[in-house]
Amino acid sequence: MSFSSKRGSDALRDVLAFTFRHWARRWPMAAGIGAAIVLATLTEIFVPLYAGRLIDALAAGKSEAPAALEAFLMMAGLGLVMVVLRHLAWWGVVPLTLHIMSDVVREAFHRVQRFSSDWHANSFAGSTVRKITRGMWALDVINDVILLSLLPSVVVLVGTVLLLMLHWPLMGLVMAVGALAYGALTVTLATRVVAPAARLSNAWDTRIGGILSDTLGANQVVKAFGAEAREDARLAAVVTRWRLRVRRTWTLATWSASGEFALLWVVRTTVTATALWLWWQGRATPGDVTYVLTTYFVLHGYLREIGQHVHNLQRAVNDMEEMVDLHGLTAGVADRDAAAPLAVRGGEVRFDHVTFHYGRHAAPLFAGLDVRIPAGQRVGLVGPSGSGKTTFVKLLQRLYDVSDGRVLIDGHDVREVAQASLRQQIAIVQQEPILFHRTLAENIAYARPGASQGEIERAARLANAHDFIERLPKGYRTLVGERGVKLSGGERQRVAIARAFLADAPILILDEATSSLDSESEAAIQQAMERLMQGRTAIVIAHRLSTVRAMDRILVFEHGRILEDGRHETLLAKAGGRYRRLFERQSDGMAQIAAVEDDEEPVVG
Ligand SMILES: Nc1ncnc2c1ncn2[C@@H]1O[C@H](COP(=O)(O)OP(=O)(O)OP(=O)(O)O)[C@@H](O)[C@H]1O
Numbered sequence: 001m002s003f004s005s006k007r008g009s010d011a012l013r014d015v016l017a018f019t020f021r022h023w024a025r026r027w028p029m030a031a032g033i034g035a036a037i038v039l040a041t042l043t044e045i046f047v048p049l050y051a052g053r054l055i056d057a058l059a060a061g062k063s064e065a066p067a068a069l070e071a072f073l074m075m076a077g078l079g080l081v082m083v084v085l086r087h088l089a090w091w092g093v094v095p096l097t098l099h100i101m102s103d104v105v106r107e108a109f110h111r112v113q114r115f116s117s118d119w120h121a122n123s124f125a126g127s128t129v130r131k132i133t134r135g136m137w138a139l140d141v142i143n144d145v146i147l148l149s150l151l152p153s154v155v156v157l158v159g160t161v162l163l164l165m166l167h168w169p170l171m172g173l174v175m176a177v178g179a180l181a182y183g184a185l186t187v188t189l190a191t192r193v194v195a196p197a198a199r200l201s202n203a204w205d206t207r208i209g210g211i212l213s214d215t216l217g218a219n220q221v222v223k224a225f226g227a228e229a230r231e232d233a234r235l236a237a238v239v240t241r242w243r244l245r246v247r248r249t250w251t252l253a254t255w256s257a258s259g260e261f262a263l264l265w266v267v268r269t270t271v272t273a274t275a276l277w278l279w280w281q282g283r284a285t286p287g288d289v290t291y292v293l294t295t296y297f298v299l300h301g302y303l304r305e306i307g308q309h310v311h312n313l314q315r316a317v318n319d320m321e322e323m324v325d326l327h328g329l330t331a332g333v334a335d336r337d338a339a340a341p342l343a344v345r346g347g348e349v350r351f352d353h354v355t356f357h358y359g360r361h362a363a364p365l366f367a368g369l370d371v372r373i374p375a376g377q378r379v380g381l382v383g384p385s386g387s388g389k390t391t392f393v394k395l396l397q398r399l400y401d402v403s404d405g406r407v408l409i410d411g412h413d414v415r416e417v418a419q420a421s422l423r424q425q426i427a428i429v430q431q432e433p434i435l436f437h438r439t440l441a442e443n444i445a446y447a448r449p450g451a452s453q454g455e456i457e458r459a460a461r462l463a464n465a466h467d468f469i470e471r472l473p474k475g476y477r478t479l480v481g482e483r484g485v486k487l488s489g490g491e492r493q494r495v496a497i498a499r500a501f502l503a504d505a506p507i508l509i510l511d512e513a514t515s516s517l518d519s520e521s522e523a524a525i526q527q528a529m530e531r532l533m534q535g536r537t538a539i540v541i542a543h544r545l546s547t548v549r550a551m552d553r554i555l556v557f558e559h560g561r562i563l564e565d566g567r568h569e570t571l572l573a574k575a576g577g578r579y580r581r582l583f584e585r586q587s588d589g590m591a592q593i594a595a596v597e598d599d600e601e602p603v604v605g
Pocket residue numbers: 118121358359365383384385386387388389390391392605
């Protein structure tokens with residue numbers, strides 16, 4: 001079977017190889033099912049032979065009654081064996097398919113979770129979900145089609161034709177030519193006509209999944225701009241393209257099926273006419289004609305279904321290929337073989353001549369960046385938007401690999417250690433913390449699974465989160481909504497800080513919230529952050545002057561370079577310095593606001 005395009009044949013090969021690999025893991029089950037269905041099918045091939053003998057015995061008169069009875073009993077016995085074996089095969093395929101489907105979804109999730117941040121930044125989560133779930137269900141179809149439908153069809157095809165050829169070569173030849181022509185036509189239409197169209201339909205189906213999840217995930221923004229109608233229209237445009245593509249696929253499939261039925265009609269008419277002609281010539285008995293016609297009708301049933309099976313297989317291959325492609329991708333940022341866990345003693349961070357650029361960006365963001373942060377130091381990163389502050393911490397977490405140079409923690413290159421252990425040593429409080437739609441207790445304990453309720457509450461107290469949690473009707477058992485939407489920004493921040501307390505990691509990354517919080521929440525968060533920083537190496541992407549002032553050291557970023565490096569007072573004393581300019585400009589702006597709102601803090605970065 002070959003697809004028209006290189007990509008098509010690749011897809012078929014990849015999908016079948018993927019499926020066979022999964023069968024191989026459970027080969028006794030797969031082999032048992034195959035054997036049962038092949039034996040069940042062989043019994044069917046012999047039924048027409050005994051039907052022919054029965055008719056000849058009947059035509060010869062009552063003297064042949066024992067032969068007629070023998071033929072009848074054989075037909076009945078073969079039928080019963082077929083029923084039992086067929087049941088065994090179908091019964092066995094249930095656990096096989098369910099085990100493989102479970103493996104497939106687990107493995108796909110395992111891989112996708114470990115793909116690089118770059119991959120996730122470039123992929124729609126909804127599209128990925130569609131690819132995985134569609135692929136998982138396609139496997140159900142592939143198992144049924146190959147094991148329970150195509151395999152018996154091929155056995156019947158080969159078996160009946162061989163048996164007929166032994167018995168009656170001319171009829172065997174007619175049947176073989178008809179069956180081969182039909183098989184060739186079916187496979188060609190399915191793979192060269194329908195498959196390419198179906199692949200395009202699937203791409204649009206995946207796009208619909210992506211748009212649905214992207215838009216529903218950003219529902220707050222849509223609502224805020226009253227843009228529901230605009231989003232309806234955006235989806236409608238994609239649905240229209242999808243409909244046109246699917247209509248084309250389904251129309252082509254309908255024409256293909258009709259073409260195949262027309263060919264079957266030609267084969268049947270030719271076989272019947274040949275049998276009648278041979279009878280007319282006196283070269284065939286009524287039993288012979290019965291045998292040929294019964295054989296043909298058995299074959300006809302299977303042939304008719306082969307067309308349907310090949311189409312189903314082709315559809316399932318199309319449905320699975322995007323998921324199989326996910327298995328072919330490399331993780332992007334992968335652990336070295338036998339990467340050891342990172343053991344942090346103090347938490348010294350060093351960027352040693354680091355060069356880095358995102359994906360296809362021509363110019364590097366960092367070019368030969370050198371900086372050393374001693375263990376236990378509290379460093380504020382400031383600088384204009386896009387200057388590289390977030391990227392700096394992403395490289396520390398090894399969410400991306402550097403193009404050149406090294407990022408070191410306590411002298412260990414982050415590329416040499418196991419990623420999971422590296423990230424366990426770094427607690428992070430994001431600017432917009434994301435929570436799971438789980439209880440508050442589970443969200444806090446995410447940093448340390450198995451933490452006791454007492455430990456969770458202690459972390460929440462340190463994060464100034466305990467009081468607001470206690471006021472909720474279900475307290476720590478409150479579900480927070482998807483991504484934590486049922487909490488305010490300040491509450492989400494405090495839950496994230498509680499998480500970081502529980503993580504108790506030697507290195508801490510804090511990305512201050514830029515959204516304006518009320519002064520009470522802000523003070524509570526600042527205080528919690530201060531507490532959290534104690535005794536750790538802390539890197540703070542700072543937006544508030546109060547935070548920056550309190551730091552041991554400030555790094556001023558601009559266009560991926562560190563322009564200034566020092567304490568607040570030192571940098572402020574530098575006439576014409578970048579930090580001083582930032583400070584003055586923003587203090588000015590903030591001073592005006594402060595005249596109105598006395599307790600508001602000026603912002604940096
Ligand atoms: N995943 C990405 N792919 C490509 N370019 C990116 C990616 N993430 C960031 N960039 C680019 O890298 C540059 C530095 O971004 P970064 O997020 O590090 O800046 P930042 O100083 O943290 O900004 P902000 O204060 O606004 O958060 C920007 O020009 C940004 O557009």
